Amino acid sequence: MREIEGIEKVVAYLQPHMADIEARFHAENESYINLMNRPHDIIGRLLKYHLVVEHYLERFLAEHYGIENIRAAKLGFFNKVELLPSRASSAAFVKPGILKLNSLRNQVGHNLGADISFDDLGPINGVLDVARPGVGFQAPIEAIEAFTTVACTWLIVPPKELHKRPVRRMPSTLCV
Known part of the structure; x- marks a missing residue:
């Protein structure tokens, strides 16, 4: 796998915020799924x-x-x-x-x-x-x-x- 220079620093910086990032992802994903599932x-x-x-x-x-x-x-x-x-x-x-x-x-x-x-x-x-x-x-x-x-x-x-x-x-x- 190809490494991206500096990715470790980004991951370390984001680590304390991962729960919020995942919660936001799941909320946005649910919103997207609801829009896609609207009857057409x-x-x-x-x-x-x-x-x-x-x-x-x-x-x-x-x-x-x-x-x-x-x-x-x-x-x-x-x-x-x-x-x-x-x-x-x-x-x-x-x-x-x-x-x-x-x-x-x-x-x-x-x-x-x-x-x-x-x-x-x-x-x-x-x-x-x-x-x-x-x-x-x-x-x-x-x-x-x-x-x-x-x-x-x-x-x-x-x-x-x-x-x-x-x-x-x-x-x-x-x-x-």
């Missing part, structure tokens, strides 16, 4: 929902604004969401929830100890109150999953030929 299912699901919404977000922006290659603009998720209309559009309805989804993804993505509660969902809850009235969710991640479905649906731009179709009135016999 929620992190993975949240990231997946975020990526799926981003896919539909890019499609919406490309179709709505006629942008041929939205990815070439190298916009971040937040910037893409900011390009969504804020009123008079189906996308405007889900925009606040998409912004919240992004902040939750950032919260979990930068802090392994982060937990998400129903109170943290904010505008996501508002969208679900309208789009999924009366549905109870067992966990916040389930509500986020349901929101993802709603958001993606509302971000779909109908084909141009459907834009020009005349709106027909419902026959009066069907009206209540």
Whole structure:
């Protein structure tokens, strides 16, 4: 074994502190193990929902604004969401929830100890109150999953030929 010059002096200096050093090591090791053992299912699901919404977000922006290659603009998720209309559009309805989804993804993505509660969902809850009235969710991640479905649906731009179709009135016999 190769010796390191002066190591004996370092070991002798540290010897009276070894109990504290070992205690600190064990505390840090336990903290590390706890972080590594945190369930990653929620992190993975949240990231997946975020990526799926981003896919539909890019499609919406490309179709709505006629942008041929939205990815070439190298916009971040937040910037893409900011390009969504804020009123008079189906996308405007889900925009606040998409912004919240992004902040939750950032919260979990930068802090392994982060937990998400129903109170943290904010505008996501508002969208679900309208789009999924009366549905109870067992966990916040389930509500986020349901929101993802709603958001993606509302971000779909109908084909141009459907834009020009005349709106027909419902026959009066069907009206209540």
